[in-house]
Each structure stands twice: as structure tokens, then as C-alpha cells.
Amino acid sequence: MQFFLDTADIDEIxxxxxxxxxxxxxxxxxxxxxxxxxxxxxxxxxxxxxxxPVSGEVLATDVEGMLExxxxxxxxxxxxxxxxxxxxxxxxxxxxxxxxxxxxxxTLCFSANQALVAAKAGATYIxxxxxxxxxxxxxxxxxxxxxxxxxxxxLFETEVLVASVRHPMHVHQSAIIGADVVTLPLKxxxxxxxxxxxxxxxxNFLADWETTGKTFDD
Numbered sequence: 001m002q003f004f005l006d007t008a009d010i011d012e013i014x015x016x017x018x019x020x021x022x023x024x025x026x027x028x029x030x031x032x033x034x035x036x037x038x039x040x041x042x043x044x045x046x047x048x049x050x051x052x053p054v055s056g057e058v059l060a061t062d063v064e065g066m067l068e069x070x071x072x073x074x075x076x077x078x079x080x081x082x083x084x085x086x087x088x089x090x091x092x093x094x095x096x097x098x099x100x101x102x103x104x105x106x107t108l109c110f111s112a113n114q115a116l117v118a119a120k121a122g123a124t125y126i127x128x129x130x131x132x133x134x135x136x137x138x139x140x141x142x143x144x145x146x147x148x149x150x151x152x153x154x155l156f157e158t159e160v161l162v163a164s165v166r167h168p169m170h171v172h173q174s175a176i177i178g179a180d181v182v183t184l185p186l187k188x189x190x191x192x193x194x195x196x197x198x199x200x201x202x203x204n205f206l207a208d209w210e211t212t213g214k215t216f217d218d
Contacts, residue, residue: 001175004053004161004183008032008042012186013049019189024052026105026127026163026183028083029059040076047077055105055125057083058093066093074102081105081124086114091121098122105161112146119156125181130174131164140164141173148178168192 002023005016008031016022025046032042043056054077058069070082070093082097083105084090094104098121105125106118110133115126128147130140147160159180165171168191174182 001179002052002181003189004055004181005189006031006163006165006183006185008035008037008046009186010045010049013046016186016189017050021189022050022052024054024181024183025050026055026083026161028057040072043073043080044076047080050079052079053081053103054079055081055083057107058085061085061087061089063089063092063096066090067096070097070102070104071100083107083127086118091117094118094121094123098124107163110143112143112150115143115147115158115160116150119151119154119158123158125159125161127161127163127183129164130162130170131166133164134166141170141177144174144177144179 003021004024004026005013005022006026007013008027013025027046029039032039047054056073058066060066060069066084066089073080073082081103084094086106086108094106097104103124105127106123107127109115109118109126109128115128118126128143130144133140133143144160144162151158151160161181161183162174162179163183165182165184165188167188171182171192
């Protein structure tokens with residue numbers, strides 16, 4: 001499974017990359033606006049920093065607008081993936097961009113049927129939003145199970161990118177189901193390696209070592 005950071009914070013991206021577990025980044029105009037930075041230059045900066053896939057989102061909702069913006073995003077760097085909303089016009093744009101060799105990430109997916117048509121259009125990634133489904137009383141992880149099974153049934157190459165991840169159990173369940181990628185904020189990523197028994201065990205070990213009076217070189 002790949003881990004993508006969902007952020008526009010350059011310091012967070014550097015930290016995640018330093019940990020050695022971050023494979024890519026997803027971002028959008030809202031996240032970049034919160035940083036007070038210009039949109040396209042920031043996507044380019046992130047793509048230069050992160051060697052893996054970097055998803056940048058279009059703002060247009062019509063086919064021609066999405067194609068124009070998608071091509072501009074893809075032209076920023078070879079690793080930029082064009083994020084496109086799951087609309088009929090969006091799927092048409094995905095088909096065209098895919099034929100041009102441009103990778104796409106179809107976002108705002110909330111049903112298995114939406115994921116199916118996105119794969120048919122040639123999407124590189126599909127982004128189901130599990131946390132938002134949980135918020136309205138549905139089980140977001142059931143959607144991941146359905147999409148993974150459908151894609152396996154028909155050997156679609158579209159990768160399942162679990163988005164709107166709220167807590168470590170979303171990651172745990174996604175890994176068991178067999179999703180290809182999860183994208184999550186740095187706070188959620190940092191929770192993956194934390195456990196109170198690890199902290200207790202380390203504290204006990206260091207305390208025991210102190211009683212010996214030994215040093216690392218002894």
C-alpha cells in the first residue's frame with residue numbers, strides 16, 4: 001500500500017518524506033489557499049519536492065475548461081496527476097487526457113457505480129471519500145470493499161485511492177481490503193506508529209539501562 005499526504009504544507013511534506021513512508025501527495029485549491037500561496041506555483045513546488053505522484057485539482061466544471069486546466073497542471077512536472085471531479089463532463093475530460101498520456105485522479109466518489117464508470121473512462125486513480133460517507137451514516141469502508149472487488153473482477157488498472165481518511169482504522173481496514181493507496185493528513189499518518197505499549201516499553205527499557213551505569217560504548 002502507498003501512503004500519500006493530503007496537504008499543501010511544504011514543511012509537512014518534508015517531514016513525511018523524511019520519515020521514509022510517504023509515496024506521494026494530494027492537494028487542492030482549498031488546501032493551497034489556506035497556506036496563502038498561489039495555486040499553480042505551489043503545485044509545481046510540491047511536485048519538485050516529492051518524487052512520487054502529486055495530484056493537483058482543476059477548478060473548471062466544463063469539458064474544455066477541465067482539459068485546458070488539466071494540461072496546464074500536467075505541464076508543471078512529469079509527476080503531476082490531474083484531479084478531476086466525478087461529473088459526466090469530468091469523465092469525458094478523463095478519457096481525453098488519458099488518451100494524451102496524462103494521468104488522472106477522479107475525485108469525490110461516493111458509490112461503486114461512480115467508481116465503475118471512472119475506471120471505464122480510463123482514470124489512473126479513483127478517490128472514494130470514506131470519512132464523508134461515515135459522516136452521513138453510511139459505512140465508507142463497505143464502498144472500498146465493493147470497488148476493490150469490482151476492479152478485480154474486470155481487471156481494471158485504475159488504482160483505489162482511499163480519501164477523506166479520519167483515523168488509523170480507516171488505514172487498517174483499507175490495507176486488509178487491498179486498496180492501493182490511502183491519502184491522509186500528517187496528523188493521521190503520525191498516529192499509525194503510535195501505541196501506548198511501545199511508549200511504556202521504551203520508557204522501561206531506558207530506565208533499566210540507567211540502573212546499570214553503562215554507556216553506549218561499554
